[in-house]
Structures are given as structure tokens and as C-alpha cells.
Amino acid sequence: MSWCQNDIKVKMHSHNDYHQNIPFWKALSCGFGSVEADVLLKNDTLFVTHGASEIISNRHIENLYLQPIQKMIRLGMEVNPTLQLLVDIKSEAQPTLAKLIAVVEKYPEIIKKKNISIVISGNRPEVSQYVEFPDFIFFDHQSLEGVADEIAWDKVALISLNFKKYSRWDGRQPLTEEEYKKIKSIIDKAHSLGKSFRFWGIPDTPMSWETFYAMGLDFINTDDPVGLSIFMDKISKR
Template sequence: MKRITTCFISFILSIQFLAAQGVKSYSTAQAHSHNDYERARPLEDAYEQQFGSVEADVFLVNDTLFVAHNLKDIRPNRTFTALYLLPILQKTEQNGGRIYTQDNVPLQLLIDLKTEGEPTLAALIKLLEPHKNIFAPTGSVKIVVSGNVPDPSLFEKYPNFIYFDGRPEKVYTPAQMAHVGLVSQAFQQYSKWNGEGPLLEKDKKKIQKMINDVHDMGKKVRIWATPDNINSWKTMMALGVDYLNTDKVRELGDYLRTAPR
């Protein structure tokens, strides 16, 4: 009974906090599954929660793209094709060309290149090209390449279904910005907050300025390595972060379904 009462009070405080901040409505479409491939069911757990973004680290080894956090973690059956591409192709076929059954729910696939950028990206494009119709800008799956990305001056040479993960401190030309699909930065660039209590006002102002600047450019923001608890999720929503970064897929999914709309 005590635990139920505590949860209920936490829920009421969440509603009051978000209402007071004038927070826009969030759903699991604004959730990002960090290092998604480390889950027992890569892609599937986040997909069942209808997350809007998932993340996979890839290594190019002998012309094959493997999904792993480190080179030593590579396993023969854990390829990018097996864990992500084939399931996505299957789901879009089942849903009449859409990744989700709803027309207005896209999926962002953030692919972090861990090996040398140019050959790894070339191998990725070779895999994706035959299926480009399901990828943005025309399809419902948006490919955003992070990690060892090419210099922005080279963005235009890549196919239009390849977007890049930008950084808020970089200056892009309008032509380069057209190829930026997302803008990301580490939380530690702005704060050492551990997610307990309120975020320091000076840190909040730094984060808010970055978010406002990126939004003024018409792009969405992801901040990685944020504290991963309800207090932090509420704070990030109040600041207007577009993708809530989490390693707790089910917990964040449950929370967003009960948070105020």
C-alpha cells in the first residue's frame, strides 16, 4: 500500500510539474533507445513501445557490418542486416510500406559508425540503396549517420536518404544543413547533474539556449548520456528536448503512456 501511495504521489507531482512548465505533449514517438542493440531483443523492445528512435553501433569487418559496442563484442550472427535491416523491411511490408501501422509515426534509425567512416558508410549505403523507397525523405524510416561521419563539405555527395548527426557548435552552410537529420551533444558538455533534485539554473540556461538555437534552424535535438530517471525525463521535456535518451525502454514507455497529454 505504501508503494502504491508513493507512486500515485509521484504521478500527481509529474502532472503538476509538467503543467507548470507548459510542456508540450510527449509520447513514445519522442523516445530514443540508446545502444538499442544491447537489449535482449534488439529493435523489437523499442518497436513494441512505438519508440521514435533507435540506435545501433556498427563495425565494418571483412565487408560485413556488425552491430556491437566494441570490436571484441562482435558475433557472427549479430550483423546489421539481421538485427535491423531485415526486421525493418519485414515490418514495412506488413504495414503497407510504413514502419508503424499509423501514418504519422516514423522511426529514426541512428547508425553510429565505429570503424573508418568512408568505407563503413559506403558499405551501409550499398545495403540500403535497394530499399531506399522506405527511407526518408519519401519513406517512414529516417537514417541518421553518426560517429565517424564525413566532413560536412562532403555531405552533398551522398544519397538523399542518408542524413547526418550534427553538432550544435558546428557551423553548417544551408546546403550542408539540408543533410543534417538531427543535432546531438553529450549532456556532460552542459552539466554534471546526476538527475537528483533540480537542475542548476545556470546549466538549464546553457541547455535551453542550445535547444532554442537548434530549433531556430528547424532541426531536432538529442542529448546523450543524460541521467536516466523520471526526474531527468521530466526536466528534459520541460526544456523541449526532442528525443528522450534512455537505456530503460520499458520504464520510459510506461511513464510516457501515463504522463499528462
């Protein structure tokens, strides 16, 4: 099944991908290189949910993401050179990470694929503790300040910031020159640290997508994977 035909090699990020009617597979079909899942540990199970009050018993990290990724590998369905599973932890960091590691270790095919990364966002341990985690676990850094410990810094896969802290732009008219330069400087700063960069909370509009593509944003964030994929495919053919 295919929702999109997209040949563009831009990293599109499916924000809160589990809200899609077909989690993971829709994003994969649309050529996405990154999907995001909120995860909460309860009763020794990693539920995919934003909060405890929203838990649905049959929606957990294994059946929504790890099993599909394993199936993708076995069927040779990888559509991007890399795939990022961004796990936004909503429960306490250490016990949730311990459970996540134990669960992921049941999928050696995923661990062996060096082009597939599991990146921890949300509740995270102290940066100094990053080196204690397995090679297949990476972290989302939410600051434009680097980390002095080079080994810990190597565990950082990307930098993510909340766009709304920097701008009120609604994505429906062009940015002013001043705003454009301000936002571009943030992206450039992240790149100067040697990391990929993502804004979350960007306007989810065609003008926004095109603007951030032109700026060189590494991951374009969306709740509309089909719309973004189709739009970006058109841009690539101009």
C-alpha cells in the same frame, strides 16, 4: 508481443538499442521513434558492435535492423509518424558508408519510405562531402554552429551533443534555476538552427525524463525503453 502501452507523441530514442534483449522490436512496441546501433565494418560485413573485440558473428545491421524494419513496413506496424535509425559508425567513415549504402539499397521498401531516415553518427565524412551521398542518407551534426552550405545543411537530420560536457547533473534532484536556464538555452539554440536536438549521456531517471520533456528536447535518450515509455505515458495523461 507488447511491452508497453504508450500513446504519447514524444520522440524517444533507444540508445545502444542492440543491447536490449529484443533489439528494435522492444523499442517499436514501446512507441519509440528512434533507435541507435553502433556499426563496425570488418571482413566486408557491417557488424552491430561497439568494438572489434565485441563482435558476435550473427549480429549485423541487416538481421538486427534492416530486415525488421522491412518486416514492420510489410505488416503495417509503424507506430510513429517517423522512424529514425541512428547508425553510430565505429570504423573508418568512407568505406563503412559505402558498404552501408550498398546494403541499404537491397531494401527498396525502406528507401521509398520518406518517413524513415537513416542518420549517420560517430565517424562521419567532412560536411562538404554530405551532398555526395544518396537521398536516404542523413547526418548527425555535433556542434551548435551551423553550416554555410545550404545543400549540405539539408543533409543534417539532427544535432546531438554530449550532456556531460555541459552539466554534472545526476537527475536525482531538481536542477537549479541557473542550470535549467543554461541547458534550456542549448536546446533553444539548436532549434534556432532549424534542427531537432538530442543530448546523449543524460541521466536515465524519471526526474531527468520529465525535465527534458518539459524543456522540449526532441529526442529523450534512454537505455530503459520500457521504463521511459511507461513514465512518459503517465505524463501525457496528467
